[in-house]
Amino acid sequence: MMESNNLEKQEFTPKSRLHAILDGRRVDRPACICPGGMMNMVTDGLQKEAGVGLPEAHTDARKMADLAEAVIKDGIFENCGVPFCMTVEAEAMGAKITLGNNLFEPHVVEYAMSDVDNYAELKPIDLESGRAKVVLDAIKILKDEVKDAPIIGNLTGPVSTAASLVDPEKFYMQLRRKNENAHKVMDFVTEQLIKFGVAQVEAGADVITIADPSGTGEILGPKYFTEFAVDYINKLTDALHEAGAEVIVHICGQMKYVYDQLKDVRSDALSFDAIVSLREARKHLPGRVLMGNVSTFAVELTDPDNVDSLTRKCVDNGADIVSPACGLGMGSPLPNVRAILKAVRSTPVSEE
Amino acid sequence: MARSKEELIAAMGNAVLEMEDEEAAALAEEYVEAGYDAMEGLTEGLAKGMNRAGELYEEKEYFIPELLLCSDAFYGAVDVLRPHIQKKTDSGEQMTAVIGVVEGDTHDIGKNILKIMLETEGFDVYDLGKDVPTQNFIDAAREHNADFIGMSTLMTTTMIKMSEIIQELKNNGLRDRVVVMVGGGPISEAYADKIGADGYEPDAASAARRARELVLAHRS
Numbered sequence: 001m002m003e004s005n006n007l008e009k010q011e012f013t014p015k016s017r018l019h020a021i022l023d024g025r026r027v028d029r030p031a032c033i034c035p036g037g038m039m040n041m042v043t044d045g046l047q048k049e050a051g052v053g054l055p056e057a058h059t060d061a062r063k064m065a066d067l068a069e070a071v072i073k074d075g076i077f078e079n080c081g082v083p084f085c086m087t088v089e090a091e092a093m094g095a096k097i098t099l100g101n102n103l104f105e106p107h108v109v110e111y112a113m114s115d116v117d118n119y120a121e122l123k124p125i126d127l128e129s130g131r132a133k134v135v136l137d138a139i140k141i142l143k144d145e146v147k148d149a150p151i152i153g154n155l156t157g158p159v160s161t162a163a164s165l166v167d168p169e170k171f172y173m174q175l176r177r178k179n180e181n182a183h184k185v186m187d188f189v190t191e192q193l194i195k196f197g198v199a200q201v202e203a204g205a206d207v208i209t210i211a212d213p214s215g216t217g218e219i220l221g222p223k224y225f226t227e228f229a230v231d232y233i234n235k236l237t238d239a240l241h242e243a244g245a246e247v248i249v250h251i252c253g254q255m256k257y258v259y260d261q262l263k264d265v266r267s268d269a270l271s272f273d274a275i276v277s278l279r280e281a282r283k284h285l286p287g288r289v290l291m292g293n294v295s296t297f298a299v300e301l302t303d304p305d306n307v308d309s310l311t312r313k314c315v316d317n318g319a320d321i322v323s324p325a326c327g328l329g330m331g332s333p334l335p336n337v338r339a340i341l342k343a344v345r346s347t348p349v350s351e352e
Numbered sequence: 353m354a355r356s357k358e359e360l361i362a363a364m365g366n367a368v369l370e371m372e373d374e375e376a377a378a379l380a381e382e383y384v385e386a387g388y389d390a391m392e393g394l395t396e397g398l399a400k401g402m403n404r405a406g407e408l409y410e411e412k413e414y415f416i417p418e419l420l421l422c423s424d425a426f427y428g429a430v431d432v433l434r435p436h437i438q439k440k441t442d443s444g445e446q447m448t449a450v451i452g453v454v455e456g457d458t459h460d461i462g463k464n465i466l467k468i469m470l471e472t473e474g475f476d477v478y479d480l481g482k483d484v485p486t487q488n489f490i491d492a493a494r495e496h497n498a499d500f501i502g503m504s505t506l507m508t509t510t511m512i513k514m515s516e517i518i519q520e521l522k523n524n525g526l527r528d529r530v531v532v533m534v535g536g537g538p539i540s541e542a543y544a545d546k547i548g549a550d551g552y553e554p555d556a557a558s559a560a561r562r563a564r565e566l567v568l569a570h571r572s
Contacts, residue, residue, distance in 0.1 A: 107458055169461075172417040220416065220417065221415030221418070297537065297538045329508040
């Protein structure tokens with residue numbers, strides 16, 4: 001719930017609105033964003049409209065910036081965000097990936113190490129080469145060219161990055177069996193993410209979203225969720241705050257086992273996937289800025305009317321920031337995607 | 353003093369449940385060296401431990417790391433017992449499953465849990481892995497004379513592959529011989545019906561139970 005000072009009569013830009021919301025101030029209506037990264041907003045339709053395609057834009061800063069700008073020019077969401085996948089960090093640290101195509105996202109095809117014991121084999125992220133540099137250059141371009149919309153940089157969360165560097169099943173087992181070295185991996189990964197994240201802020205990102213789909217309470221259970229997800233996300237969040245950015249943390253899956261642990265996450269907003277009831281989340285997390293959670297299955301598979309009513313429900317349920325609940329399926333029809341922002345703009349916000 | 357069969361059986365089950373992989377394997381060694389019946393060690397000891405682990409997972413006492421560790425201890429000890437198990441001759445109970453994540457998708461945690469759950473329900477499971485081409489499902493179904501095919505995807509873009517696999521089973525004359533179930537985030541009962549699958553369940557534990565029911569019903 002936001003501070004109940006009087007609704008400011010100022011005109012908000014998408015950027016000032018998002019900042020105000022993340023600061024916990026009251027605004028005219030929810031912001032409507034899709035951050036990028038794991039929560040990718042680039043669909044096949046958008047690539048066609050923008051005349052810029054994937055996978056090319058994954059490796060070319062100018063094209064990456066063009067696609068990100070097409071999102072605001074086209075009135076799809078109220079932010080620019082890069083990159084459009086969650087493999088940049090793992091690739092830079094030694095995993096082999098495939099870049100996919102216009103319909104399939106990049107994914108890891110070969111892990112960087114066979115066991116957490118081999119943590120010393122991991123490479124530090126080189127900010128001067130590869131796709132890390134592409135992302136930073138794209139943010140600089142956006143900083144120059146985009147004024148009214150927030151620029152969102154993205155990081156793959158520490159557990160998810162680690163689970164892209166070593167087979168996730170093995171990693172989950174080694175959290176217990178090789179606890180000490182699992183922490184060494186997490187320390188290294190988090191340090192690298194801090195470096196990459198701070199560089200994104202310095203390049204011009206206003207907000208950083210951390211998405212950690214492999215580090216959910218549903219997968220890890222409360223104990224390991226605290227030990228491996230929350231603690232490292234907080235280290236990362238603190239460093240990004242210090243660098244001057246606001247931070248959104250997205251966690252997938254059910255929250256009912258870990259609401260207590262979530263209270264400790266020090267981000268400016270918490271984002272949930274479609275399985276979570278925002279109304280229930282609100283009860284467990286009073287005072288927190290909540291983001292979510294229009295079903296991406298519905299966006300891909302149903303129609304604008306259905307997306308409209310789902311979006312209105314999100315607003316009614318108290319979403320401070322409306323967003324797709326996950327990355328958009330790249331086959332999602334543009335009219336369905338556009339229906340989200342349209343609905344947010346036309347839904348009256350109840351005074352509470 | 354040597355431990356009794358019952359003591360060892362109970363200890364093996366406990367070692368699986370407590371995620372003690374080395375202990376489970378060592379107990380299995382001791383068990384076969386004492387000349388006890390390997391099949392009984394598997395069904396009464398290890399499998400009961402794994403079954404209890406599955407229950408704790410459903411009750412949310414255990415989560416994925418614990419369940420994977422139990423499964424690892426289970427398989428390690430099964431490897432010790434397996435060479436000593438008398439081949440059943442005309443057992444009507446043997447059920448064979450082929451499972452995998454369809455082509456284009458690499459999200460396999462749910463499938464991996466299904467594998468464990470199917471084992472606890474008494475299936476021999478052939479796991480084709482993730483990002484599995486359609487033809488591999490067909491080949492494996494034929495080669496292993498599968499009773500059951502389970503396929504999953506977490507992505508809307510790859511759902512279509514499920515329908516393709518069912519069509520290919522038909523084209524190869526295999527569809528009537530197997531029970532087909534589908535699962536994963538975007539899948540629903542309605543979708544299962546639409547593409548001609550035999551069943552859908554929202555989670556791995558209920559899917560494995562339903563698989564057993566469907567296979568047994570299909571046989572009778």
